[in-house]
Every structure is written in C-alpha cells, then in structure tokens.
Amino acid sequence: MGLLLLLLLFFFGGFIESRTLHFPHGAETSYLTREEHWFDQTIDHFSPTDRRQFRQRYYEFLDYHQDSNGPVFLKICGESSCNGISNDYITVLAKKFGAAVVSLEHRYYGKSSPFKSLATENLKYLSSKQALFDLAIFRQYYQDTMNAKLNVSKVDNPWFVFGVSYSGAMSAWFRLKFPHLTCGSLASSAVVLAVYNFTDFDKQIGVSAGEDCKAVLQEITKLVEEQLSSDGASVKQLFGATMLNDGDFLYFLADAAVIAFQYGNPDVLCSPLLDAKKNGDNLVDAYARYVKDYYLGTFGASIQTYDQQHLKKTALSEDSGDRLWWYQVCTEVAYFQVAPANDSIRSSKVDTRYHLDLCKNVFGEGIYPDVDVTNIYYGGTKIAGSRIIFTNGSQDPWRHASVQTSSKDMPLYIIKCHNCGHGSDMRGCPQAPLNLEGNAEKCTSDAVQKVRQQIINHIDLWLSQCQDTGPDVDEPDWLGRMVM
Numbered sequence: 001m002g003l004l005l006l007l008l009l010f011f012f013g014g015f016i017e018s019r020t021l022h023f024p025h026g027a028e029t030s031y032l033t034r035e036e037h038w039f040d041q042t043i044d045h046f047s048p049t050d051r052r053q054f055r056q057r058y059y060e061f062l063d064y065h066q067d068s069n070g071p072v073f074l075k076i077c078g079e080s081s082c083n084g085i086s087n088d089y090i091t092v093l094a095k096k097f098g099a100a101v102v103s104l105e106h107r108y109y110g111k112s113s114p115f116k117s118l119a120t121e122n123l124k125y126l127s128s129k130q131a132l133f134d135l136a137i138f139r140q141y142y143q144d145t146m147n148a149k150l151n152v153s154k155v156d157n158p159w160f161v162f163g164v165s166y167s168g169a170m171s172a173w174f175r176l177k178f179p180h181l182t183c184g185s186l187a188s189s190a191v192v193l194a195v196y197n198f199t200d201f202d203k204q205i206g207v208s209a210g211e212d213c214k215a216v217l218q219e220i221t222k223l224v225e226e227q228l229s230s231d232g233a234s235v236k237q238l239f240g241a242t243m244l245n246d247g248d249f250l251y252f253l254a255d256a257a258v259i260a261f262q263y264g265n266p267d268v269l270c271s272p273l274l275d276a277k278k279n280g281d282n283l284v285d286a287y288a289r290y291v292k293d294y295y296l297g298t299f300g301a302s303i304q305t306y307d308q309q310h311l312k313k314t315a316l317s318e319d320s321g322d323r324l325w326w327y328q329v330c331t332e333v334a335y336f337q338v339a340p341a342n343d344s345i346r347s348s349k350v351d352t353r354y355h356l357d358l359c360k361n362v363f364g365e366g367i368y369p370d371v372d373v374t375n376i377y378y379g380g381t382k383i384a385g386s387r388i389i390f391t392n393g394s395q396d397p398w399r400h401a402s403v404q405t406s407s408k409d410m411p412l413y414i415i416k417c418h419n420c421g422h423g424s425d426m427r428g429c430p431q432a433p434l435n436l437e438g439n440a441e442k443c444t445s446d447a448v449q450k451v452r453q454q455i456i457n458h459i460d461l462w463l464s465q466c467q468d469t470g471p472d473v474d475e476p477d478w479l480g481r482m483v484m
C-alpha cells in the first residue's frame, strides 16, 4: 500500500479515511455518527513504570442496541484519522444482531496522537502491538461504562471485532491475542503477513488487468522511463507531479494504476487505455488523463502523499497520516511493493533499495522493518487463532498477504468478481466512491451476497456459543480431556 493500504482504511470507520482520500459527496450521510467521545489511554503498555497517558477518541452508535445484554460490535479504525462510524455493511449487521457499534481511533492518527511532534523518537510507541493493547483496554473501559450506566456489575456483553485491510489484520490479531475479550472476528482483506519483498502485489495487478491491459500498462512504464531520462521535467509536468523525485514519481504512477483494481474500478483504467492503444493515440497522454481525472480527481488522492519531503514533516497536522503509516511500514510490516524480476508492470526502479532508502531518508539511520519478528509475534499466514472469518477480494493485490488455508474455526472466503477488491464484503462494489451500506448491487456477481450470508452464519453461531459458554471455551471434547 505504500500508501494505498491507508486509503483503504479510510472507508472503514474512516477506513483509511486516509489523509489522502476525501469523499467528494455526501460526507454527512456516510456516517452513523460523528459525535466524539474521549478516554485516557496509556502511552506505553509494555513498561511497568511509565504511567503517561494520552486522550484517545472513540465513537458509539446505540440505536440498534435494544437489549442491554445484546452484542457490541467493535469496528477497528486503522491507519488514518477516524472521523466517525461510517455507514457501510456493518450497519446492516448491527441492525440484524441488535448490536451497539463502537469504534476507537488508532493511536497517533487523527486526534489521538500522544505527541504534537512526530519526530522519529516520539514514534516509538506507534505499533500494532501497542494499538491492540489500546483496544483491549478500551474494550474493558467501555464495558465498565455500560455496566455503570445500567447499574449492573459483572455483566459482560458478547463482543465481536471487525476490520478491513490493516484494521482487518488487527481484527484477527485482537482475537488471537485477547481471545477472552471477544467472541469472534471478521478480518476482511486482512494483511496478516508482514512481507519484505511483496512482488506478488504487482503480479496480481497483471492478473487483475488481464493480458491486454497489462501489456499497455507495461508499455506506458517503459515510455515514461525513457522520457524520464531524456526530459524528466516535461513528463512529470504532464502528470502535474513536478515536485516528485524520479523514484517517488515512478511509485506514484504505479500506485495510481493499482487503485483501480484494489477499489473495484478496473474499467475506468483499462477501457480508455485499450482504446488509446487501438487508435494509436499517445499512451502516456492517455494514462495522464486517467491519473488526473480519476486518481487525483474522482478518487481524491493527493500527490504530496508520495513526496518524501512531505513525509519528513514532523509537525502534527491533518496530513500526518502518510508519515505515520510509513513509520509502521518501515518498522513492522514492510509490504514493500517492489517490482518482480520478470514481467513487472511497475518500473524496476521501484525496488527494495527504493523502499529502504525511503525509510532511512524519512526516519533516519537504523529504521527498517524486521518482518521476521512481526511474523513470529502474530504467526503471519499461520496465525493460530480461532473464530476468525477471513475474506479476500479476487482482484485485490493485497490478498497475497492474507491467510491461505481454511479451517472450521478460521473459515476463509474469496469473493470473486470482475470488480471485487479490497474489503468488498463490507463496502460492496466499487469501494470508491463509497456506497452507502456497502451496496453490493454493482458487484458483477452475487459472490458478495453469498459471502455475506456466510459471515452472518458465523457471527450468529459464535455469538450464541459465546453467550452459552463464554468467549474462550471451545470444543467439548477438549474440555473433556482437560478434566480427565
């Protein structure tokens, strides 16, 4: 994702309301609530002596929570400002299960930063591990608050966690690390595997594009590379990206194509390019039109997101999310979207060195991701969790960082259709611009509805098992063995 992952969140609970994504229309109606609540959170959960705290923002939506013992859905906000509880498919699920919906902003993002300066030294408490602990503390705090309101004690509502993309990974990891705090998890397009050289990402773009569109994209990359070496200024000008250095520019151009597949709008990209090819038009011009009209226009991406000069800015601002996410990339998860050795779409200059140099340039010497440690901590694709539903969109390049094998306790579903991308189960098709209530009518197959039915079945089962026996009690034969 480089940045893209970020974008994702925007939609989901402000899923990656990425710093770069702004819905052009209907912002108000896209949320169930935007009323802010606050609570005091610990800055460092792993120090026994550091008691410093910061204010963390959260939201609650109680309209469907008719029965005080009813479920609580925790919608995890990921790597972006969390501006409310967005009105996607979770609305439908909450209505169906009579659930309260609560959402906690991820530490450091939006208004939940412990520090005003985001200098590298101050970012050391920014990690998924700390953020999961935040969720655990919040879950307990919120349960206690609910109980106090109702003047009851020792009541524990059944909780269920939800997330898409990075927050999808967090949703799975939360169930893994704090199984006693939730009855189950939906991990939509969850990027649970930290990957150093994520070459499958570019390969998937080729598969999603199809041979013809892929070939045109490759031709464009070659033409742009040639123009960069002969007259760099004018080709950057064409894309309105004169402020970017060559590496950042090539990364930006690659990302612009990715977004079409990731968010379920493949034809917006491929149709005009294939037409241009057929008519013998200038391909770079045609691509520049797509980038400016769709990626920067309709979709709302911003070029500065790709500018390392921008990423270096340490003053907390509305655009800090880019820097923050890169810090997580550069320290924990990598997902470096490098060009594969053969048949790549993106320029071969977007390589491992480019990413490592970015980490060093933006954050300083010694900042690079130790993905092995991350995968040891969580298990990567071998995550040993339970009661987690994993879903993947067939066109989504991120799916290769998701879980690979299905089991009874961790079922997985691939949602297959021409425009099924990142988080299609929660957001429908296409995901950008956002459809209210994750409308699935425009998905090119009924795969989304079918997977949603499975999701409902699992939530139903796990919530009822949880009410009977508590969140962490499993098969009876296991219990039998324990007591014998």
Ligand SMILES: *[C@@H]1O[C@H](CO)[C@@H](O)[C@H](O)[C@H]1NC(C)=O
Binding pocket: 151
């Ligand atoms: C709360 O419950 C306790 C025990 O049932 C009762 O004594 C007390 O009066 C209640 N307080 C309120 C404010 O309802």
Ligand SMILES: *[C@@H]1O[C@H](CO)[C@@H](O)[C@H](O)[C@H]1NC(C)=O
Binding pocket: 196, 197, 352
């Ligand atoms: C990543 O790719 C680079 C360049 O091809 C290579 O030198 C390096 O060994 C790779 N690292 C891993 C962990 O695969």
Ligand SMILES: *[C@@H]1O[C@H](CO)[C@@H](O)[C@H](O)[C@H]1NC(C)=O
Binding pocket: 342, 343
């Ligand atoms: C490189 O990619 C092309 C096109 O997909 C394929 O035909 C060829 O076999 C690949 N070569 C290698 C060495 O993988």
Ligand SMILES: *[C@@H]1O[C@H](CO)[C@@H](O)[C@H](O)[C@H]1NC(C)=O
Binding pocket: 390, 391, 392, 399, 400, 402, 403, 404, 405, 412, 413, 414
């Ligand atoms: C996600 O996609 C990968 C790659 O196609 C696949 O191996 C894996 O089984 C999928 N995972 C899920 C959760 O659908």
